[in-house]
Amino acid sequence: MEKNPRGPPTKPPLSRSSPMAILLVLFSLLIATPTAPVLVAAASSSAVFFTPQDNFLIGCGSGKAVTHLDGRVFITDQNSGKYFSSNGRDVMVSVPSANVPSPIYLSARIFIEEATFKLPMTRPGWHWIRLHFFPLSNNEFDLQNAKFTVTTDTLVLLREFSIKDNNNTNGWFFNEFLVNVTTERLSIKFSPVKGGPAFINAIEVVSAPDILITDTGSTLFPVGQFNGLSTQSYQTMYRLNVGGPELTSQNDTLGRTWALDGQYQAHKELGKNVSVAPTVIKYPEGGSPLIAPQSVYASAVEMGSANVASPNFNVTWNLDIDLAYQYLIRLHFCDIISKSLNDLYFNVYINGKTAISGIDLSTLTGGLATAFYKDFVVNSSMVSSPLSIQIGPWTQGTGAINALLNGLEVLKMNNSVGSLDGEFSVDGKSANGVNKGTVAAVGFAMMFGAFVGLGAVAVKWQKRPQGWEKRNSFSSWLLPLHAGDSSFMNSKNSLGSRKSQFFSSTTGLGRYFSFAELTDATKNWDANAVIGVGGFGNVYYGELDDGTKVAVKRGNPQSEQGINEFQTEIQMLSKLRHRHLVSLIGYCDENTEMILVYEFMSNGPLRDHLYGKDLTPLSWKQRLEICIGAARGLHYLHTGAAQGIIHRDVKTTNILLDELFIAKMADFGLSKDAPTSEQNHVSTAVKGSFGYLDPEYFRKQQLTDKSDVYSFGVVLLEVLCARPALNPALPREQVNLAEWAMQWKRKGLLEKIIDPLLAGAINPESMKKFAEAAEKCLADYGVDRPTMGDVLWNLEYALQLQEASLQGKVEDEKKASDPIVSPASVVPVAASTPDNRPISSPEQVRNPAEVPVIHEHSGTEMFAQYATLSGR
Incomplete structure (x- = not known):
């Protein structure tokens, strides 16, 4: 369990309510019945009064x-007997006084066996469940060491909870939960552990407003959207009034407590507290004080004035969390420090990852001193403890070099079995579906089975036949490749039974090489001949007897990844042939060797020509032609085969260039067959390369051909900006190329970050069309991305604009040097409309001669003909 979100107890400040508000409070208390008190918040004159339909307060x-102390009345549980039942003895205890913040902690009910509170619900929806604990001194029971579990019908709230185990220095403790109740009755069960007692001092079950938690939040990596927040349950781990005083249930519209943030700041001297009068805080349209009161937004921590000159300076809060869960992080902002609009831009980081880059609160809210909040879901696989929240300056803009944070909430989300504490569900099942009572038995059975299996392996090893090494070729690891393909799978034509130099053409694997041939070709697998490394093993440069240059991929039989990738590579390449896909020449299947032989691409991967190598830079026209070639290869994968294929690892190292700089897609080890017409996606574990991963695929684990389109969009930005997709050495806001470049694109300043070697050499319209294609590829949702055919069209169009620009320059130079040339002899620029206006969209093109005709065939028609655009 984490630290008490309330922090040390402090005496609550006196309310500054108006006389009318005080009268309303007193009147509400007079008319409230003991079983249904009304919660009234009167923190300020502009407070919002929320009347919960379910409002159980039980002392x-x-x-x-x-x-x-906030005026709410907790009825005695003696008067709530219709809600309470116990399977055994229960004891009521109380003390006259103690060092506690409220009299609700001065009494408790102790349970010896299971006991349940069953509360009828008036309305489904969000409900607070607050459990208050204080281990009263008692001669019969040791409540300080009491250990017990608290559950609802479907949710584990606390498992084997103990005041002592929580390192609580206050003595008293409360846990706050937010649960979406959908049943007519809510049960809260207390179950003692190991024969000890369970106890409770006070219980709150109170309706919360529907707007408190919406259904969607943002994710960090990849940047995207998390859906389904309304189906989760939450435990409040931290709720901090950043830069301001502690706010108790007296000061909050929903009875919440906002703790001081100072104890969580990494270096308090690096930040500075600022505040304004709460009455100046406004809420935007759709906003509400029910999200957070004005007092939260009226205070903040900004950057200390002595440190703002450093672009790497951040104010940091560190919060201890349980790494087994994911968390909803709510950040509250309100610009109370700027004097004018659009003067404050800053960054926000969560666990070192950019959560918000260059946020301008005045643009988002339409004014200053206006409340704003943002929700993020931090996936459990990316959580680290302590959880760090940081704010820092945005160095790319103008205006004040500063940053601020007003409030912070961290809510733990339930795990897959409906637990907020521990790995087991209410019915004893763990996250993997195993019942708690069977875990030990299963573990013993697995251990026994392992010993038996090892014994059987040892016996079989002793009885292995002679010549087993030759029989155990890698083909036995790879088959079956095409289930149901009789021509490929019959025993007479298996990979392990061939004797001829050339394999059957039906497999598409090409020539069979002996291991000796490839050993000679690679000069005995010379380490200096290694031109690539992967999970499968190494790729070597080789030269055959006839002088043919080849790339030899030698697999590692000990690598499970390598085996799987080899199998996939063979499956794909046996049915693929295209000018813009790297060709498979042959293979070797000898003893334990797993070797594939490809055509050699002498100019290597595209990335080497963009950055990191001292190679001659590519011109913009060359880059466009390379991107077009790669797009053709991907378009063929998606549409040219009988069933489409998704590459799943599109990146600049998998786009290879031959001696003429013709681009070819390579490395199909992660490829998957595309969904059939009856499906819209393939459900599969996320694989690929960080920086190129489709955020929707990462989030839903649902693969489509649009995942390749997203990755190709990142490739386009690499080509334009000549930098890696991810570069952790850069400032945080620049680490991710896709995020960074799209920020500049939205500002209309993309030309500021392109490869300096291209400056002045790109036709503006060509770059604009290219950038538009990249932006469309990087849409958050696959349905909003173009097909590779559409991407190809836009790239061809960008190339046409570039060539037309170059042709225009040549004509202008010719005219300047030859004044006798008549205007009638000048050839019109192709990239224009009939009235000579520049083409800015494909809809303007009406002359078929203006668009290149593309004919590429490989047994089937690869591309739609682009000669006529009138039907687009």
Whole structure:
């Protein structure tokens, strides 16, 4: 369990409510019945009054009603007998006084066996469940060491909870949960552990407004959207009034407590507290004080003035969390420090990853001193403890070099079995579906089975036949490749039974090489001949007897990844042939060797020509032609085969260039067959390369051909900006190329970050069309991305604009040097409309001669003909 979100108890400040508000509070208390008190918040004159339809406030163990310091009345559980039942003995205890923040902690009910509170619900929806604990001194029971579990019908709230185990220095403790109740009755069960007691001092079950949690939030990596927040349950781990005083239930519209943030700041001297009068805080249209009161937005921590000159300076809060869960992080902002609009831009980081880059609150809210909040879901696989929240300056803009944060909430989300504490569900099942009572038995059975299996392996090893090494070729690891393909799978034509130099043409694997041939070709697998490395093993440069240059991929039989990738590579390449796909020449299947032989691409991967190598830079026209070639290869994969294929690892290292700089897609080890017409995606584990991963695929684990389109969009930006997709050495806001470049694109300043070697050499219209293609590829949702055919059209169009620009320059130079040339002899620029206006969209093109005709065939028609665009 984490630290108490309330922090040390402090005496709550006196309310500054108006006389009318005080009268309303007193009146509400007079008319409230003992079983249905009304919660009224009067923190300020502009407070919002929220009346919960379900409002159970129960003081346990007390013989009379108890009034909380905020004025709410907790009825005694003696009067709530219709809601309470126990399977055994229960005891009521109380003390006259103690160092506690409220009289609700001065009494408790102790359970020896299971006990349940069953509360009827008036309305489904969000409900607070607050459990208050204080281990009263008692001669019969040791409540300090009491350990017990608290559950609802479907949710584990606390598992084997103990005040002592929580390192609580206050003595008292409360847990707050937010649960979406959908049943007519809510049960809260207390179950003692190991024969000890369970106890509770007070219980709150109170309706919360629907707007408190919406259904969607943002994810960090990849940047995207998390859906389904309304189906989760939450435990409040931290709720901090950043830069301001502690706010208790007296000061909050929903009875919440906002703790001081100072104890969580990494270096308090690096930040500075600022505040304004709460009455100046406004809420935008659709906003509400129910999200957070004005007092939260009226204070903040900004950057310390002594440190703002450093672009790498950040104010940091560190929060201890349980790494087994994912968390909803709510950040509250309100610009209370700027004097004018659009003067404050800053960054926000969560666990070192950019959450918000260059946020301008005045643009988002339409004014200053206006409340704004943002929700993020941090996936459990990316959580680290302590959780760090940082704010820092955005160095790319103008205006004040500053940053601020007003409030912070961290809510733990339930795990897959409906637990907020521990790995087991209410019915004892773990996250993997195994019942708690069977875990030990299963573990013993697995251990016994392992010993038996090892014994059988040892016996079989002793009885292995002679010549087993030759029989154990890698083909036995790879088959079956095409289930149901009789021509490929019959025993007479298996990979392990061939004797001829050339394999059957039906497999598409080409020539069979002996291991000796490839050993000679690679000069005995010379380490200096290694031109690539992967999970499968190494790729070597080789030269055959006839002088043919080849790339030899030698697999590692010990690598499970390598085996799987080899199998996939063979499956794909046996049915693929295209000018813009790297060709498979042959293979070797000898003993344990797994070797594939490809055509050698002498100019290597595209990335080497963009950055990191001292190679002659590519011109913009060359880059366009390379992108067009890669797009043709991907378009063929998606549409040219009988069933489409998704590459799943599109990146600049998998786009290879031959001696003429013709681009070819390579490395199909992660490829998957595309979904059939009856499906819209393939459900599969996420694989690929960081920086290129489709955020929707990462989030849903649903693969489509649009995942390749997203990755290709990142490739286009690499080509334009000549930098890696991810570069952790750069400032945080620049680490991810796709995020960074799209920020500049939206500002209309993309030309500021392109490869300096291209400056002045790109036709503006060509770059604009290219950038538009990249932006469309990088849409958050696959349905909004273009097909590779559409991407190809736009790239061809960008090339046409570039060539037309170059042709125009040549004509202008010719005219300047030859004044006798008549205007009638000048050839019109192709990239224009009939009235000579520049083409800015494909809809303007009406002359078929203006668009290149593309004919590429490989047994089937690869591309739609682009000669006529009138039907587009």
